[in-house]
Amino acid sequence: MTVTDERTGAAAPVSTTPLLEVRDLHVEFHTRDGVARAVNGVDYSVNAGETLAVLGESGSGKSVTAQTIMGILDMPPGRITQGEILFHGQDMLTMSAEQRRKIRGRKIAMIFQDALSSLNPVLSVGYQLGEMFRVHQGMSRKQARAKSIELMDRVRIPAAKERIGDYPHQFSGGMRQRIMIAMALALEPELIIADEPTTALDVTVQAQVMDLLAELQREYNMGLILITHDLGVVADVADKIAVMYAGRIVETSPVHDIYARPAHPYTKGLLRSIPRLDQKGQELYAIKGLPPNLTRIPGGCAFHPRCPMAQDVCATDVPLLHPVGAERGSACHFWKETIGD
Amino acid sequence: MTEPLTREPASRKPILQVRNLVKHFPLTRGILFKKEIGAVKAVDGISFDLYAGETLGIVGESGCGKSTVAKLLMNLEQATSGEVFYKGEDITRLSGRALKAVRRNIQMVFQDPYTSLNPRMTVGDIIGEPFDIHPEVAPKGDRRARVRELLDVVGLNPEYINRYPHQFSGGQRQRIGIARGLALNPEIIICDEPVSALDVSVQAQVVNLMEKLQDEFGLSYVFIAHDLSIVRHISDRVGVMYLGRMAEIGTDTEIYEHPTHPYTQALLSAVPVPDPQARERRERIILTGDVPSPANPPSGCRFRTRCWKAEERCAQETPLLAVPSVFAGSDSPAAHESACHFAAEKDVVGSASVDAA
Numbered sequence: 001m002t003v004t005d006e007r008t009g010a011a012a013p014v015s016t017t018p019l020l021e022v023r024d025l026h027v028e029f030h031t032r033d034g035v036a037r038a039v040n041g042v043d044y045s046v047n048a049g050e051t052l053a054v055l056g057e058s059g060s061g062k063s064v065t066a067q068t069i070m071g072i073l074d075m076p077p078g079r080i081t082q083g084e085i086l087f088h089g090q091d092m093l094t095m096s097a098e099q100r101r102k103i104r105g106r107k108i109a110m111i112f113q114d115a116l117s118s119l120n121p122v123l124s125v126g127y128q129l130g131e132m133f134r135v136h137q138g139m140s141r142k143q144a145r146a147k148s149i150e151l152m153d154r155v156r157i158p159a160a161k162e163r164i165g166d167y168p169h170q171f172s173g174g175m176r177q178r179i180m181i182a183m184a185l186a187l188e189p190e191l192i193i194a195d196e197p198t199t200a201l202d203v204t205v206q207a208q209v210m211d212l213l214a215e216l217q218r219e220y221n222m223g224l225i226l227i228t229h230d231l232g233v234v235a236d237v238a239d240k241i242a243v244m245y246a247g248r249i250v251e252t253s254p255v256h257d258i259y260a261r262p263a264h265p266y267t268k269g270l271l272r273s274i275p276r277l278d279q280k281g282q283e284l285y286a287i288k289g290l291p292p293n294l295t296r297i298p299g300g301c302a303f304h305p306r307c308p309m310a311q312d313v314c315a316t317d318v319p320l321l322h323p324v325g326a327e328r329g330s331a332c333h334f335w336k337e338t339i340g341d
Numbered sequence: 342m343t344e345p346l347t348r349e350p351a352s353r354k355p356i357l358q359v360r361n362l363v364k365h366f367p368l369t370r371g372i373l374f375k376k377e378i379g380a381v382k383a384v385d386g387i388s389f390d391l392y393a394g395e396t397l398g399i400v401g402e403s404g405c406g407k408s409t410v411a412k413l414l415m416n417l418e419q420a421t422s423g424e425v426f427y428k429g430e431d432i433t434r435l436s437g438r439a440l441k442a443v444r445r446n447i448q449m450v451f452q453d454p455y456t457s458l459n460p461r462m463t464v465g466d467i468i469g470e471p472f473d474i475h476p477e478v479a480p481k482g483d484r485r486a487r488v489r490e491l492l493d494v495v496g497l498n499p500e501y502i503n504r505y506p507h508q509f510s511g512g513q514r515q516r517i518g519i520a521r522g523l524a525l526n527p528e529i530i531i532c533d534e535p536v537s538a539l540d541v542s543v544q545a546q547v548v549n550l551m552e553k554l555q556d557e558f559g560l561s562y563v564f565i566a567h568d569l570s571i572v573r574h575i576s577d578r579v580g581v582m583y584l585g586r587m588a589e590i591g592t593d594t595e596i597y598e599h600p601t602h603p604y605t606q607a608l609l610s611a612v613p614v615p616d617p618q619a620r621e622r623r624e625r626i627i628l629t630g631d632v633p634s635p636a637n638p639p640s641g642c643r644f645r646t647r648c649w650k651a652e653e654r655c656a657q658e659t660p661l662l663a664v665p666s667v668f669a670g671s672d673s674p675a676a677h678e679s680a681c682h683f684a685a686e687k688d689v690v691g692s693a694s695v696d697a698a
């Protein structure tokens with residue numbers, strides 16, 4: 001395999017094993033209403049220095065996949081029934097707990113959507129940052145403090161020295177999200193998983209935070225998995241995209257191709273529902289129907305009850321991820337027709 | 342229900358006129374002897390008109406006072422000062438029966454379809470609840486039939502009348518909220534982030550429904566949202582708020598294509614554009630610094646601590662919301678109300694490329 005990304009050109013590091021690769025992951029939850037199949041065979045991978053955006057509607061399994069990678073899945077009710085999560089080619093699901101601990105939190109870090117609830121309200125921001133260095137690297141209080149100030153500077157918290165004793169509620173939403181980024185960066189991880197890092201923020205603050213994240217990623221050559229449902233943010237920062245529906249990847253593609261020529265009817269529907277200027281005064285395009293109930297996912301293609309292109313075969317045969325050119329894939333029987341019109 | 346609207350503002354009647362509306366929340370200290378130590382100036386002098394049959398969008402950063410404005414229009418909060426005229430009558434001064442009569446005509450749809458519906462009530466009871474307060478709209482015997490009709494209007498199966506909110510998806514719950522808002526045949530619906538919690542695909546369904554109902558019943562909407570592309574799609578006019586004040590207001594074209602206030606320009610340039618081709622072409626204005634606290638807003642122009650054009654004058658003199666003198670008498674789309682001493686057009690590349698698809 002010598003797949004080089006043409007857009008990122010020579011700068012993209014060529015490596016045969018991806019930094020992280022998820023293979024055929026299955027996760028289910030045992031609930032009162034039955035078994036909810038939240039993740040049903042997810043495959044995706046990300047290289048160093050690369051940004052993979054994971055897109056999909058609420059409940060499609062984006063966060064559950066991320067939680068499984070980080071080892072923070074609620075078990076029970078959650079259960080991993082199948083699959084591999086390879087970090088530098090090594091399966092984290094089968095390695096020893098000791099080995100796993102060395103990777104999670106250190107080499108892979110996560111940024112959560114809601115910064116306020118993931119920070120401890122009764123501890124100062126500086127203390128929580130410093131804890132990373134004290135616990136993981138055995139630094140003294142003084143060293144940890146100096147490191148924390150450096151990090152706060154790096155994520156552009158003004159007057160870091162003075163504000164290190166402040167509590168989370170004394171920071172604005174954007175500043176708190178920057179503190180979360182600082183914490184994720186503290187141990188210089190190789191991969192960051194950001195789960196809706198800017199959804200709770202305003203556009204102006206969102207722009208600040210996304211810029212910062214992109215800059216730091218470049219500086220450290222980190223891999224970044226960005227989970228979001230904002231098609232605008234994705235277009236701004238992603239190298240490649242994985243679109244999820246009902247716990248599966250239905251389309252994967254470099255960012256440019258997918259916006260211009262989606263190869264899956266669900267992706268196409270998503271892109272078409274964005275309001276555009278020339279449609280003012282007209283009805284917005286809307287994907288009909290409702291997201292599937294995960295305890296009773298439709299047979300065949302899970303999207304078939306809502307798909308405008310569905311044929312009889314769609315209700316019976318599960319579409320595999322068909323290759324669409326060298327770097328793309330679409331889990332649709334009729335991907336050719338989809339991309340064509 | 343209403344006569345067809347012409348697009349000429351002169352021939353349109355304002356149904357709601359908001360004048361110098363102010364809401365200060367007192368900041369107190371002490372438990373036994375509460376001492377007032379200041380105030381959060383959530384809304385600090387806002388004026389605008391809402392015309393019959395139109396949609397006025399309101400955008401602005403979190404905490405700038407959008408929801409407070411909505412509550413003031415509904416009279417759910419007591420204004421500190423200022424007036425809200427509904428058909429010429431100041432509703433901030435009404436109480437008792439007179440207020441009740443007005444309330445019937447102004448309804449609200451809330452942001453969060455997950456928490457704004459009482460989980461213990463059936464959908465039928467939720468939608469029919471306004472009839473308890475206004476029995477004249479639907480006499481007891483007619484209520485179930487009226488609720489079924491409302492369910493049908495918002496595209497829900499009337500058979501669902503006895504179900505509970507948790508049995509519905511987010512988009513369906515938002516439809517229930519809209520059905521309740523319609524129950525009393527209001528003229529105005531104040532929508533506070535009605536689709537923000539929904540997925541793109543479901544969002545489109547709800548927006549389409551709202552537009553359909555507007556045409557059908559001649560409703561006027563105040564549509565609060567932070568998604569600028571949705572606001573543009575649905576609005577006839579748009580007001581941009583910053584820290585308790587209105588920075589700029591105009592038709593959707595005036596605001597989106599010819600903004601003259603630096604804050605609007607920054608806001609539009611920061612909107613992520615769903616087109617990777619635009620990445621390189623875009624010229625974004627990244628604002629530095631954080632939004633100041635509404636308890637202690639900057640003097641003069643509220644935006645001056647983050648404005649790249651700020652000068653001495655901006656700290657001393659509060660810019661008024663009016664057509665800037667440089668554009669006075671011009672028929673250019675830049676000639677609309679903007680509260681900036683140095684109002685000027687700036688080409689915001691990012692916003693222009695939304696339509697380039």
Ligand SMILES: Nc1ncnc2c1ncn2[C@@H]1O[C@H](COP(=O)(O)OP(=O)(O)OP(=O)(O)O)[C@@H](O)[C@H]1O
Pocket residue numbers: 029031036038056057058059060061062063064065074077078229294
């Ligand atoms: N602890 C849990 N117990 C039971 N079900 C769960 C649990 N966590 C997640 N689920 C279910 O798994 C499914 C996938 O959830 P997930 O959080 O991955 O969605 P998502 O794609 O991240 O959506 P969103 O965009 O809303 O964050 C959902 O139906 C959810 O209800």
Ligand SMILES: Nc1ncnc2c1ncn2[C@@H]1O[C@H](COP(=O)(O)OP(=O)(O)OP(=O)(O)O)[C@@H](O)[C@H]1O
Pocket residue numbers: 366381382383401402403404405406407408409410567635
């Ligand atoms: N009951 C209250 N008591 C004190 N302060 C309040 C109260 N309600 C709102 N505020 C403050 O008033 C300001 C404006 O709040 P508001 O909810 O109107 O903002 P918003 O523009 O709707 O924001 P968002 O986009 O986050 O919903 C905020 O600083 C808020 O903290």
Ligand code: SF4
Pocket residue numbers: 264265266301302303304305307308309310311314319331332333334335
């Ligand atoms: S497989 Fe059939 S139902 Fe599924 S997306 Fe393709 S056309 Fe639609």
Ligand code: SF4
Pocket residue numbers: 602603604642643644645646648649650651652655660680681682683684
């Ligand atoms: S009045 Fe001054 S500070 Fe305010 S927006 Fe205009 S130039 Fe900027």
Ligand SMILES: [Mg+2]
Pocket residue numbers: 062063064195
């Ligand atoms: Mg999630």
Ligand SMILES: [Mg+2]
Pocket residue numbers: 407408409533
């Ligand atoms: Mg609000």
